[in-house]
Amino acid sequence: MIQIKHKRSGKTLKINTFWLRDHCRCGDCYNVETKQRKYNLLDIPKTVKPLKAEYIKDGLQYEVHWTDGHISVYDIDFLHDAQVEHVVARAEDSTVRTPWNQPFIVAHEDQLRTTLVELVSTEAAVRKIVQSLIRYGIAFVDGVPPNTTMTEMAVRRIFPPMKTFFGEMYTFSDVQDHADTAYSKQYLGLHTDNTYFCDAAGLQSLHCIRHVNGIGGDSFFADGLHAANELRHRNPRAFEILTRVQVPAEYIEDGQYHKHSAPIIRVDPVSGQIVQLRLNVYDRAQFDSVSQEEMQDFYESFRDFLEIVQRIENHWRFKLQPGTVVIFDNWRVFHGRHAYTGQRTMTGCYVQRTDFLSKARVLGIID
Template sequence: MPKRAPSLPEIGLKTNVNKVTAGTKEIPNIWLRDNCQCTACVHDDTKQRLLDTFSIPKNIAISNCSETEEAINIQWSDGHESQYSKEFLEDAANTFEERAIVRQGITNLELWGSEIVENPPRVRYSETGDTQSLVTDLLTRIRKFGFCYVLDAPATPEATEQILRSIAFIRETHYGGFYDFTADLASKDTAYTNIALEAHTDTTYFSDPAGLQAFHLLEHSGGEGGASLLVDGFKVAADLLAEDPEAYGILASTNVHSHASGNEGIYIQPYRGFPVFQHDPATGIPLQVRWNSSDRAGVELPIDQVEGWYDAARKWDALLKQEENEYWAKLEPGKILVFDNWRVLHGRSAFTGKRRICGGYINRDDWISRFKVGYFGKDRILERLATG
């Protein structure tokens, strides 16, 4: 390769003997050397870094540099040789927002209200079907809408559990793992009774609340009621932001504590308080709504300043209860509801009779991982590890 200082105007990448520049951004040598993608620097199977970053001399420099159509080759002053695809270097120079797309599994969000009843997202279970593509379709819709049904599923706990396990492992909690219960107050939580439940997210009392939740109504006999309520937390949060930015700001910045204390010997509280709304600080995209007034413990404000939080929460609560934001759905055997517990709030009307429901939780990181594999593919995810 000839020793020269190539200029690559067509993609905005430039190198000279000292530096690589992507667009207007100079890429520091330490970053380039640390992110060499060769098999001596990154383990081929695990994609873990093999290179001891801090063995790289602080004054690492480019000794020689050349380019091909696809890549830039660098010979380093420590004797190592690296090759970087131009795409990799362009990705590195992208804005935070672009960089987050694959890492965070970002898709366009479709916000909804009660009108979603006309055309709720759904996929169809097929007996012979390929569970992998069913799961990818299911999770892609959940990512976009916050929930999706699986229709025509066998009305059994086994089939429900199998679908959930093809997303990821089912999360164990103090209530158990995959559950199949009939309302009898076996577990000391109002979810196990027949009273109405206001819209809420589950497990606000965990540091890492459950990511997905599934409900499959297997039987409801000898009574009525028990309609399921879903509310798009991201949509209602956006409404609150538009109507009352100050109230929104209070709920996005005040930490609130939660607890689970109804079971003998179990007193769970998160390691810190969390605000009702969380965003990615780099991209501003909404990440999580955490709202369960029943399980709320302390609001992290001096006692003489809590009134502002109550005023803001009252506005949020009123918006959550507006008819135009409530999607009421009747669950039935064969129709599995799976939803994003970090976005969609759920509730239910009171009911009579015998009601048997099965379901479970899946961790947020695990379902997003499964979604990303199906939606972006393994190669795109791995290419983005250093630059995402």
């Protein structure tokens, strides 16, 4: 270990010397254009040590001469910010995500909406949508002509659609094109999509392009982050169980058999922050991932969570109308719909999580 003084905070950093050598950012070690390391880790001798080290540039940089003959110069702010305790502290202090219930989100609805005209003509509208998705997990684009082509254009202005066996853009009604309850007129409770995928879609978009000769079909949304935070506060043991127990899910139809197991609540192993909610009572497969002795604890924890999710004050209910595209975070926001009559056609697409977060980083909304 080596001790380095961080001038701005006055803290002393204790840093592993091999980590320090591995994080040299000189032109021989790091390609500043591709942002990639240039070497194999085994190129650094296992026993590499600092021969000489000194502060330069008024204590803002640190120069190290190594036993392998290499010389490294480090920005001490970079070394400070890269330490795990500071990464965790930044995550705990972050206000980038705002949990919500129904009264709160309705009061902030103006922050969620833009128009297609604004979206195609200004970068500010793109940023507003992405900011809303990061902060609240939901956003709307109004003034979109009710067809699949224009819906795709609105989404592609921000993100590339994700291709699945449903297609890139999907259009569905009550015709049973797939083995899914969504392809019906039935009530559909709060859920996230793709629990049976190894990597569930990060975002989902929906656009009601037609509803005639009938009533019903109101959509409703609930913030899983808000519900999970409440469970963590109210019943920490139930929260811990739901972050640990692997819940199997599956999707089966002709030519398709998808199956995956993961916890209902996934937390970041470093920061402890909630990363993903995975909730779908319809897609649950045979539950064989824990012993029968553990089942009761799981079911009680799951029921406790569902009771929070299904509280009416946590539901934001409205009817999707032709002309409005809703985009929401499939790792955070639960969605459902009421039963309906008549002829109703929906269109939309998924977006990969990595493309969503990449856009948010490019725009400087998240780190």
